[in-house]
Amino acid sequence: MTSIGTGYDLSNSVFSPDGRNFQVEYAMKAVENGGTSIGIKCKDGIVLAVEKIIQSKLLIPKKNKRIQTVDRNIGVVYSGLLPDGRHFVNRCRDECQSFKSIFKTMMPISNLMDRMGIYVQNYTCYNSVRPFGIVSIIGGVDNEDGEPYLYMIEPSGSYWGYNGAATGKGRQIAKSELEKLNYEELTCLEAINHAARIIHLSHEDNKDKDYELEISWCSKEHTGGKHQFISDDLLEQARKLAEEEEEEEDDDEEEEAGADDEEMAP
Amino acid sequence: MSNSAGFDRHITIFSPEGRLYQVEYAFKAINSANITSLGITGQDSAVIISQKKIPDKLLDPKTVSYIFKITPSIGMVATGSIADARAQAMRARSEATEFRYKYGYEMPVESLSRRMANISQLYTQRAYMRPLGVALTFIQVDFADEGRGPQIFKCDPAGYFTGVKAVATGPKQQEATTYLEKKFKKTDAVKGDWQKTVEFAIIALSSVIGTEFRKNDIEIGVATEGEFRILTPEEIDERLISIAEQD
Numbered sequence: 001m002t003s004i005g006t007g008y009d010l011s012n013s014v015f016s017p018d019g020r021n022f023q024v025e026y027a028m029k030a031v032e033n034g035g036t037s038i039g040i041k042c043k044d045g046i047v048l049a050v051e052k053i054i055q056s057k058l059l060i061p062k063k064n065k066r067i068q069t070v071d072r073n074i075g076v077v078y079s080g081l082l083p084d085g086r087h088f089v090n091r092c093r094d095e096c097q098s099f100k101s102i103f104k105t106m107m108p109i110s111n112l113m114d115r116m117g118i119y120v121q122n123y124t125c126y127n128s129v130r131p132f133g134i135v136s137i138i139g140g141v142d143n144e145d146g147e148p149y150l151y152m153i154e155p156s157g158s159y160w161g162y163n164g165a166a167t168g169k170g171r172q173i174a175k176s177e178l179e180k181l182n183y184e185e186l187t188c189l190e191a192i193n194h195a196a197r198i199i200h201l202s203h204e205d206n207k208d209k210d211y212e213l214e215i216s217w218c219s220k221e222h223t224g225g226k227h228q229f230i231s232d233d234l235l236e237q238a239r240k241l242a243e244e245e246e247e248e249e250d251d252d253e254e255e256e257a258g259a260d261d262e263e264m265a266p
Numbered sequence: 267m268s269n270s271a272g273f274d275r276h277i278t279i280f281s282p283e284g285r286l287y288q289v290e291y292a293f294k295a296i297n298s299a300n301i302t303s304l305g306i307t308g309q310d311s312a313v314i315i316s317q318k319k320i321p322d323k324l325l326d327p328k329t330v331s332y333i334f335k336i337t338p339s340i341g342m343v344a345t346g347s348i349a350d351a352r353a354q355a356m357r358a359r360s361e362a363t364e365f366r367y368k369y370g371y372e373m374p375v376e377s378l379s380r381r382m383a384n385i386s387q388l389y390t391q392r393a394y395m396r397p398l399g400v401a402l403t404f405i406q407v408d409f410a411d412e413g414r415g416p417q418i419f420k421c422d423p424a425g426y427f428t429g430v431k432a433v434a435t436g437p438k439q440q441e442a443t444t445y446l447e448k449k450f451k452k453t454d455a456v457k458g459d460w461q462k463t464v465e466f467a468i469i470a471l472s473s474v475i476g477t478e479f480r481k482n483d484i485e486i487g488v489a490t491e492g493e494f495r496i497l498t499p500e501e502i503d504e505r506l507i508s509i510a511e512q513d
Binding site (some may be wrong): 015017020056114117121122125151156158162164181 | 274277287290291292293294295296297298323325326328329330347348349350353354356394395396397398399412
């Protein structure tokens with residue numbers, strides 16, 4: 001089924017003859033151009049990471065944060081249209097605050113997801129609005145049962161829980177790396193190094209531009225379940241490990257290539 | 267597409283043959299999740315069953331579900347787009363809650379189905395909003411003194427709703443309906459307790475789709491008198507073992 005030029009894609013909330021909403025699918029395209037974001041669920045918490053492409057040397061490193069906190073124990077990272085993302089995060093914060101003001105306790109993450117799912121879905125129902133141009137990864141340690149939760153929500157408003165989630169330009173590479181992890185045993189400290197490595201690998205296709213790494217976590221052991229950015233030391237260490245690993249791989253490849261040459265020689 | 271030219275872009279417009287194309291397209295969206303679900307009446311229970319697909323290894327299977335508890339006694343399976351399904355579940359819950367507050371007793375499943383169908387009808391007549399791409403199957407077993415017993419209702423995006431002995435939704439709807447019509451020709455309900463009804467539902471879905479199920483391939487909701495609950499994978503496994511022992 002062709003997806004463009006049939007006229008069913010010109011306004012939001014219109015079904016095509018096979019039951020699709022093209023405006024929502026185009027919103028996904030906007031997401032696929034954004035920098036890679038990932039989330040990892042560990043046995044003692046969650047880790048969020050994002051690849052920030054450095055658009056200008058004049059931008060100050062470590063300012064312009066992309067990962068945001070919506071409640072003390074919940075973090076959000078997203079790929080796609082950044083202003084849409086900020087709107088999304090503002091709504092998350094409003095929901096958490098209103099829940100707290102009514103129930104006098106912090107909002108369970110599954111409740112937040114229910115409400116945000118409906119909110120995003122609403123933007124697919126009317127032709128006077130457009131869908132959100134973001135895929136968001138939301139994670140945290142739940143206040144209710146103390147368990148870590150990780151969700152990913154799409155422009156259609158559909159969301160599921162994940163062990164590892166990836167979105168943005170390098171999501172394919174990131175997903176295949178995430179599938180290799182053992183989520184039963186993984187700890188947050190290990191996951192930080194994995195996150196740095198996976199972001200580094202997924203940057204491969206976009207190598208002409210430099211990127212800045214941003215990582216945050218909610219760890220029962222290390223942050224008391226609060227959502228925080230990891231310390232500069234940890235970040236530096238993780239990034240170094242990722243780069244060293246890449247160099248080693250390059251060396252291996254060169255050696256192999258060299259060996260082949262020798263065999264080929266008469 | 268010559269007949270539909272231009273008439274299928276907007277909900278408020280009839281085509282020259284008197285059709286509402288946008289509503290017809292919404293029905294196509296029901297099949298998009300590629301999930302088939304059934305509703306089955308038992309003697310003192312009603313059961314909903316739905317396929318459960320986990321396409322992505324990274325997904326957390328605990329969070330994947332199309333069955334919703336609406337009130338303590340009403341259950342719902344929504345087949346189609348999950349985002350629309352959750353929106354409908356939220357709406358159904360708030361309608362049922364408001365009814366309880368206003369009239370002082372639990373909302374009967376028939377009233378809830380009629381209310382949800384009426385809301386869907388609005389979306390087929392008013393321009394501002396699209397129909398939602400989900401079909402809803404509600405179940406409830408009435409309290410004995412009310413006398414209605416096990417009930418199943420199905421609501422669709424056209425605003426149509428109907429009470430049934432058994433019902434199927436999804437890509438295999440046609441095949442499943444034929445199967446169920448045959449089984450329910452001479453009877454109004456599956457004989458036996460809720461366990462037997464669940465086992466019937468599993469066998470029905472399994473033979474229509476043509477695969478053997480394991481405990482994580484399906485989800486099941488059971489309504490008994492004044493109560494609705496969703497079975498755990500372990501409870502589903504018990505029923506699967508019981509089916510295997512009968513063979």
